[in-house]
Amino acid sequence: MENLVLISEEELRLRCGRLQSLMEAVGMNGMLISDNANMLALCGRIFAGYIWIPATGLPVWFVRRPVELGGMNVVYIHKPEQIPAHLGEEVSRGGFTVGLELDVTAYSHVERLKSLFPEASVANASAVLRMWRAVKTPGQIEMMRKSGMKHAQIYRKVGGLYSPGMTDHELQVELERLSRLQGCLGVFRISGSSMELFMGNVIAGDNADNPTPYDFAMGGAGLDPALPVGADGEEIREHTTVMIDLNGNFTGYMTDMTRVYALGSVSQLALDAHRCSIDICRRFVDMARPGVAAKELYAMAEDLVKERGLGRYFMGHRQHAGFVGHGIGIEVNEAPVIAPRSRDILAEGNTVALEPKFVIPHVGAVGIENTYLIKSDGVECLTPCDEEIVPLV
């Protein structure tokens, strides 16, 4: 029988212990989670069911599917109503506070879960889980590094995939294929249901200026109004750029990475904006340390952009995004968020995708994106690869 928990005992104690410290800090006496991303973060696998996290001690794993999982504290159930019988008496005492994932679980399912704890008060566990997931353990950092190395390898091969007359969509499909053959899982996890993307965003020329409904850094019209983002099937034209921002999910822990390619020469404005993006990334590497406020990092980027007179192109042109970076790991929209009013403070173990980008009319999108690991004494780039604009030939 296969063990449910797929990480080492040491990793499990580390992950669980940190979550319990955060629970203690907010006075939460137990937590019931079922979100796939939170599950994967705790035990290294996704299963259908629930995890009970007590204030102290090890989790209880309530499994509906798949069959035949084993290990300590694994309990098979058909429905959540069977859970309370397996928990200690303290959950039915007054004053007990149970955390539920109120920011991600559907309203009617939360109502059902609340009824399992009629005597307890219910608290929103989402903020605690967000803080917990933002700090990666050594085991999680290893998964991020592995994704980043594979991710960067794909980008080095873009030139070889291009042939004259190709559309943005055709180039994207060849990149998807290469990436999948190298083991990319494809799936692009985003917290919340309103954001959607297939395997990444490839935007060529003026399509970069088509606004999208989604809250991504860049837009694009997409192939169809049913998925209005990214490549729109237009041929890649001379003197324009192609921005490639493809899914780096090789391990369940994703890296985020963007590079720019150009067909023929592009305008000085585009070159200047791309240089500004690289410079922002370099300053980030110098500045980003545990304890630094995320909004200070946004201000640094904004100041440099203003100094160079590039404000009207920064993070979009017809439509502007309101952030310049975001935490990443199992999902693409983790903490910390690098935005003007962000209250996040950088911590050791954060993994941050920084993406200062510009849309230059009649040229396209420029700028880079790297995933950075925040360490005690510096920053490690998890997506190392040449950052200049690469000619497509």
Place this chain on the structure above:
Amino acid sequence: MENLVLISEEELRLRCGRLQSLMEAVGMNGMLISDNANMLALCGRIFAGYIWIPATGLPVWFVRRPVELGGMNVVYIHKPEQIPAHLGEEVSRGGFTVGLELDVTAYSHVERLKSLFPEASVANASAVLRMWRAVKTPGQIEMMRKSGMKHAQIYRKVGGLYSPGMTDHELQVELERLSRLQGCLGVFRISGSSMELFMGNVIAGDNADNPTPYDFAMGGAGLDPALPVGADGEEIREHTTVMIDLNGNFTGYMTDMTRVYALGSVSQLALDAHRCSIDICRRFVDMARPGVAAKELYAMAEDLVKERGLGRYFMGHRQHAGFVGHGIGIEVNEAPVIAPRSRDILAEGNTVALEPKFVIPHVGAVGIENTYLIKSDGVECLTPCDEEIVPLV
């Protein structure tokens, strides 16, 4: 300025009118929706924002993003708290019932939306929306037909993509590429957050018997415990089957379709089970009419399976799925559900994916899946393609 509504006025009146009839039937005086799938179903596009559906008259479109959409009743907002000022006074009168998408919207977002209607009672609109989406309009049926034709064309080319020594994953990647080049949007929409799949499921040989946590008809271990379903990277072996169940989302309206390929000869048991699947589909085509109970169709399938002594392999072997078919359209898990305790009754305009499948140990998965349109006087197959097991050469 581009029009927000992308469907004809006639289609909009039809879609909106039917939803309003269902609202009237349950005493709902207004409805606020923001789920991407429900939005796409109403206006033919996804945008960030909300749609207000009054009991009579046309919807009000509250848009956060993208910029620059126009048309009747389009209102730009920054936050949902701006919505009530644009609605009639009746929403703040006692006795007003407002519908919200309680089965899909996160708990904390629903709490926020409830506070917009302090005098109203809140009802769960999810069941009404599910009934509404289950019946496709002529415009939606046209989109399904288009997806089905393209979907079937892909399956006819599987043999040409196979080369000896290939793994299941490598074959899947070539199919993904072909499908994407033909215009497949890739994204595979599923209602609820616990179900996940990349672009489809390709399962070869005994991997079919690896149970998955997800509620799909078939399993497979997947490449990684971070996405435990489908191809596991094993080489396709002589005397085994490859089941191909790939995403048919070419228009925002998906078809679902499965065919089986085999390397060399396979056991008589596998051939018999595949025949049984085809026979169940034929009986479905004879029986499925408006007014027929979904559970009767499940019973028909189960009876035939028992009659042929194939029960232990039906819908899985180590782990069994509890249904044999499901509605499909914008999402893969729409109504009606063809399951033993389903309360759904077939209606004209339903589109149903029927997938009687079997897992034969040491051979693999067999059986077919087609998407069928329920018409007043019969059934139309939207995924027409040879149904026998196709040799891989």
